[in-house]
Amino acid sequence: MEATQRRLGGGMVPVSPSQTPRSSDKPVRDLRSADSNSNSHSKYDKDKGVNVQVLVRCRPLNEDETRLHTPVVISCNEGRREVSAVQNIANKQIDRTFAFDKVFGPNSQQKELYDQAVSPIVYEVLEGYNCTIFAYGQTGTGKTYTMEGGARKKNGEFPSDAGVIPRAVKQIFDILEAQNAEYNMKVTFLELYNEEITDLLAPEETSKFIDDKSRKPIALMEDGKGGVFVRGLEEEIVCTANEIYKILEKGSAKRRTAETLLNKQSSRSHSIFSITIHIKECTPEGEEMIKCGKLNLVDLAGSENISRSGAREGRAREAGEINKSLLTLGRVINALVEHSGHVPYRDSKLTRLLRDSLGGKTKTCIIATISPSIHCLEETLSTLDYAHRAKNIKNKPEINQKMMKSAMIKDLYSEIDRLKQEVYAAREKNGIYIPRDRYLHEEAEKKAMTEKIERMELEAESKDKQLVELQELYNSQQLLTDELSVKLEKTEKSLEETEQSLFDLEERHKQANATIKEKEFLILNLLKSEKALVERAIELRAELENAASDVSNLFSKIERKDKIEEGNRILIQKFQSQLAQQLEVLHKTVSASVMHQEQQLKDMEEDMQSFVSTKAEATEDLRQRVGKLKNMYGSGIKALDDLAEELKVNNQLTYDDLKSEVAKHSSALEDLFKGIALEADSLLNDLQSSLHKQEANLTAYAHQQREAHARAVETTRAVSKITVNFFETIDRHASSLTQIVEEAQLVNDQKLCELEKKFEECTAYEEKQLLEKVAEMLASSNARKKQLVQMAVNDLRESANCRTSKLRQEALTMQDSTSSVKAEWRVHMEKTESNYHEDTSAVESGKRDLVEVLQICLNKAKVGSQQWRKAQESLLSLEKRNAASVDTIVRGGMEANHALRARFSSAVSTTLEDAGTANKDINSSIDCQYCVISMHHHCCLGR
Numbered sequence: 042m043e044a045t046q047r048r049l050g051g052g053m054v055p056v057s058p059s060q061t062p063r064s065s066d067k068p069v070r071d072l073r074s075a076d077s078n079s080n081s082h083s084k085y086d087k088d089k090g091v092n093v094q095v096l097v098r099c100r101p102l103n104e105d106e107t108r109l110h111t112p113v114v115i116s117c118n119e120g121r122r123e124v125s126a127v128q129n130i131a132n133k134q135i136d137r138t139f140a141f142d143k144v145f146g147p148n149s150q151q152k153e154l155y156d157q158a159v160s161p162i163v164y165e166v167l168e169g170y171n172c173t174i175f176a177y178g179q180t181g182t183g184k185t186y187t188m189e190g191g192a193r194k195k196n197g198e199f200p201s202d203a204g205v206i207p208r209a210v211k212q213i214f215d216i217l218e219a220q221n222a223e224y225n226m227k228v229t230f231l232e233l234y235n236e237e238i239t240d241l242l243a244p245e246e247t248s249k250f251i252d253d254k255s256r257k258p259i260a261l262m263e264d265g266k267g268g269v270f271v272r273g274l275e276e277e278i279v280c281t282a283n284e285i286y287k288i289l290e291k292g293s294a295k296r297r298t299a300e301t302l303l304n305k306q307s308s309r310s311h312s313i314f315s316i317t318i319h320i321k322e323c324t325p326e327g328e329e330m331i332k333c334g335k336l337n338l339v340d341l342a343g344s345e346n347i348s349r350s351g352a353r354e355g356r357a358r359e360a361g362e363i364n365k366s367l368l369t370l371g372r373v374i375n376a377l378v379e380h381s382g383h384v385p386y387r388d389s390k391l392t393r394l395l396r397d398s399l400g401g402k403t404k405t406c407i408i409a410t411i412s413p414s415i416h417c418l419e420e421t422l423s424t425l426d427y428a429h430r431a432k433n434i435k436n437k438p439e440i441n442q443k444m445m446k447s448a449m450i451k452d453l454y455s456e457i458d459r460l461k462q463e464v465y466a467a468r469e470k471n472g473i474y475i476p477r478d479r480y481l482h483e484e485a486e487k488k489a490m491t492e493k494i495e496r497m498e499l500e501a502e503s504k505d506k507q508l509v510e511l512q513e514l515y516n517s518q519q520l521l522t523d524e525l526s527v528k529l530e531k532t533e534k535s536l537e538e539t540e541q542s543l544f545d546l547e548e549r550h551k552q553a554n555a556t557i558k559e560k561e562f563l564i565l566n567l568l569k570s571e572k573a574l575v576e577r578a579i580e581l582r583a584e585l586e587n588a589a590s591d592v593s594n595l596f597s598k599i600e601r602k603d604k605i606e607e608g609n610r611i612l613i614q615k616f617q618s619q620l621a622q623q624l625e626v627l628h629k630t631v632s633a634s635v636m637h638q639e640q641q642l643k644d645m646e647e648d649m650q651s652f653v654s655t656k657a658e659a660t661e662d663l664r665q666r667v668g669k670l671k672n673m674y675g676s677g678i679k680a681l682d683d684l685a686e687e688l689k690v691n692n693q694l695t696y697d698d699l700k701s702e703v704a705k706h707s708s709a710l711e712d713l714f715k716g717i718a719l720e721a722d723s724l725l726n727d728l729q730s731s732l733h734k735q736e737a738n739l740t741a742y743a744h745q746q747r748e749a750h751a752r753a754v755e756t757t758r759a760v761s762k763i764t765v766n767f768f769e770t771i772d773r774h775a776s777s778l779t780q781i782v783e784e785a786q787l788v789n790d791q792k793l794c795e796l797e798k799k800f801e802e803c804t805a806y807e808e809k810q811l812l813e814k815v816a817e818m819l820a821s822s823n824a825r826k827k828q829l830v831q832m833a834v835n836d837l838r839e840s841a842n843c844r845t846s847k848l849r850q851e852a853l854t855m856q857d858s859t860s861s862v863k864a865e866w867r868v869h870m871e872k873t874e875s876n877y878h879e880d881t882s883a884v885e886s887g888k889r890d891l892v893e894v895l896q897i898c899l900n901k902a903k904v905g906s907q908q909w910r911k912a913q914e915s916l917l918s919l920e921k922r923n924a925a926s927v928d929t930i931v932r933g934g935m936e937a938n939h940a941l942r943a944r945f946s947s948a949v950s951t952t953l954e955d956a957g958t959a960n961k962d963i964n965s966s967i968d969c970q971y972c973v974i975s976m977h978h979h980c981c982l983g984r
């Protein structure tokens with residue numbers, strides 16, 4: 042029942058098997074996160090957890106597969122960490138790609154896989170983590186090959202195809218040896234077969250019978266803290282790697298294997314090989330601590346298709362059990378991934394054993410093995426799905442709490458005592474006896490367990506009932522579904538038939554519609570042509586009727602025409618005779634009138650000759666009169682010409698007067714302007730000279746100001762220099778203060794460390810003494826403690842005093858520097874003040890000068906304005922005079938013009954009178970002429 046220590050190694054004391062290393066409740070720093078290449082480290086986050094690392098390994102085709110040229114459907118892209126399954130047969134197309142943390146193709150070597158995926162995990166185990174690596178995959182895909190290796194150890198050499206387990210063992214020993222560490226290592230090796238656990242390291246006596254029945258299953262117990270442990274599992278203490286190899290060989294040989302169609306040596310059970318390492322560490326204070334790490338290496342039985350693997354009878358049951366536990370594992374993975382409240386760990390022993398590795402505090406790595414063959418595609422896809430899903434499981438790894446060696450020894454002593462008591466009790470009485478306390482404790486535990494079991498049974502019953510109900514419901518639903526599906530089928534068939542007939546009918550309907558349409562079209566065309574024909578006939582009839590009436594009309598017209606033509610002929614004959622008579626009469630009258638006309642023309646010629654002679658006389662008379670008029674107009678125009686000449690002379694005179702007057706005025710104005718310009722010039726010169734003076738003053742003032750500013754800048758520079766010096770000294774003091782404080786801190790720390798060390802030493806010493814003289818020692822230890830504390834306090838006080846005095850000194854130096862800065866500042870202030878006063882007086886004098894200059898300018902401006910006023914007045918008087926003289930000239934001109942205008946108007950009136958009489962004469966002569974002509978005209982008309 043109880044574990045027995047088989048060997049003691051490295052001077053370390055092993056822990057009991059029930060003491061499976063536990064992670065501390067305290068969060069611990071991930072020590073390998075910096076140098077590990079495992080991506081789990083990078084993902085690590087205390088609250089979120091670390092994803093289970095999943096890698097895939099594809100084995101190469103085996104001999105048979107190569108011989109039979111089995112098609113390969115799996116391709117591995119190690120760089121992109123992807124596995125693709127591609128198959129295209131007939132109409133079934135598969136093309137799926139999965140991404141994993143790492144992918145190892147068919148050519149990958151054992152060492153490669155180990156170095157890349159497992160080695161970092163081993164480092165983590167040595168840091169104090171619990172880690173699990175398990176291989177999952179279809180039968181014959183290389184789980185055992187990956188975990189254990191193809192060949193066992195040959196002649197002490199390390200084989201190149203050694204698997205994960207021997208390599209991990211070697212690495213652990215190599216590291217520990219290199220570190221020269223004091224350690225203790227123990228291993229366990231168990232097998233889970235048909236839901237029963239067997240110890241592969243059990244002593245020979247108990248397993249000398251080869252048949253399965255002789256193998257005693259061992260119990261899986263709850264440790265009361267949520268974990269499980271295997272009661273009575275052998276723990277082999279190992280000191281060298283070779284020992285482990287031997288153990289492995291021995292254990293593996295005991296594993297149940299069988300030949301299946303897929304694997305000649307197929308593992309029929311799950312195996313868990315665990316290595317627990319305790320490493321001694323010394324704290325800087327010299328305390329011995331024990332660090333503990335555990336590595337679980339799990340080789341699962343193959344997931345398989347029973348029919349394909351060729352498993353029969355016993356093997357089929359095996360396969361069923363294997364599949365059941367793997368199914369539970371799948372359900373656990375699903376529940377963890379989907380974060381469902383209940384995770385069915387308890388449904389199989391495998392999941393109970395792996396509980397901490399799936400969603401617990403262990404770091405886990407799953408190696409999924411697959412075959413590239415087309416025949417395994419279904420299982421390969423299922424494995425890839427499974428593994429891909431497992432990628433999302435999150436664990437929360439924690440480093441196992443380090444134990445103090447003394448505490449551990451204490452625990453072990455109490456364990457030995459308990460065991461001794463048990464042995465003693467057993468020796469004293471017949472049968473099995475245990476101490477009362479333990480009995481009571483176990484009874485209570487048992488009671489609690491019974492209650493729990495009862496409760497669970499009740500729950501299970503109710504669940505069963507529910508299940509039965511659900512089953513019934515499911516069955517009835519199934520029946521209903523079957524009925525409905527039959528009905529549905531029938532309905533579908535009839536629907537199909539109806540649809541077919543409907544389709545036919547529709548076709549026929551379409552055809553009929555088409556023929557109807559054709560016929561309708563023909564009828565319509567016929568009707569149309571009939572209608573057109575009737576219309577045409579009606580038209581033709583009307584035309585015929587019209588033609589008949591036209592013909593009758595034509596006949597009557599022809600008759601009438603004939604009659605008229607007859608009448609016309611008679612009339613023409615009458616007209617001919619009349620016309621001949623009239624033409625004879627007309628001939629006679631025309632000859633008489635010609636004679637008369639000739640007579641009249643002779644008379645007219647005579648009259649015209651007399652009229653021309655009278656006209657010549659009248660014209661002579663008129664010419665004489667016009668000559669007279671011409672003379673009269675010539676004398677009038679001459680008089681007007683004389684007048685205009687006189688006017689011109691007058692105007693010239695007036696213009697000359699005006700011109701001389703204006704010239705006089707302009708010369709007077711010129712003289713005046715010259716005088717004014719001279720005055721203005723002198724004024725401007727004065728103003729310019731005063732401005733020059735002012736400019737000189739201003740330049741002097743600016744110079745003064747510049748000098749004052751330069752002085753101010755100088756002083757400011759001096760001040761800033763002083764201030765910088767001041768701050769530098771303050772800085773120096775501050776840094777020396779910090780140094781002092783740091784020193785003080787260091788001294789304090791050292792002293793506190795010493796105190797702590799002394800206190801611990803004292804405590805340890807006293808603890809030892811306490812076993813003999815507790816009471817006596819207590820007093821003395823108290824006194825000693827007091828003394829020690831007093832000493833430490835005094836020490837601290839002294840150092841504090843020393844520091845205070847140093848601080849005071851620093852403060853004094855600081856005060857000194859401050860006072861010197863103050864004095865410098867005062868000097869600077871005084872200087873600045875005197876400069877300021879000087880500047881102000883200079884400004885005042887400048888201001889005064891300016892005021893004087895301005896006054897001078899003002900006076901000059903006044904003189905200027907007076908002179909301008911005078912000039913204005915003289916200009917005004919000149920203007921007035923000019924205006925008066927121009928007025929008299931203009932008035933004289935105007936009077937002369939008036940006299941000329943009177944003469945001109947009298948001359949015009951006489952000329953007009955003369956012209957009036959001449960016009961009258963012409964008019965009367967014209968009238969006379971007119972009378973003569975009219976008389977002539979009348980005479981001519983009278984003839």
Ligand SMILES: Nc1ncnc2c1ncn2[C@@H]1O[C@H](COP(=O)(O)OP(=O)(O)OP(=O)(O)O)[C@@H](O)[C@H]1O
Nearest residue numbers: 100180181182183184185186191304307308342343
């Ligand atoms: N990567 C590999 N390279 C070379 N040979 C391999 C590889 N993987 C597997 N094999 C060979 O394939 C055969 C089957 O491998 P193995 O027994 O490890 O499969 P398994 O997955 O453990 O099967 P089972 O689940 O039935 O135990 C072995 O002969 C092994 O040597």
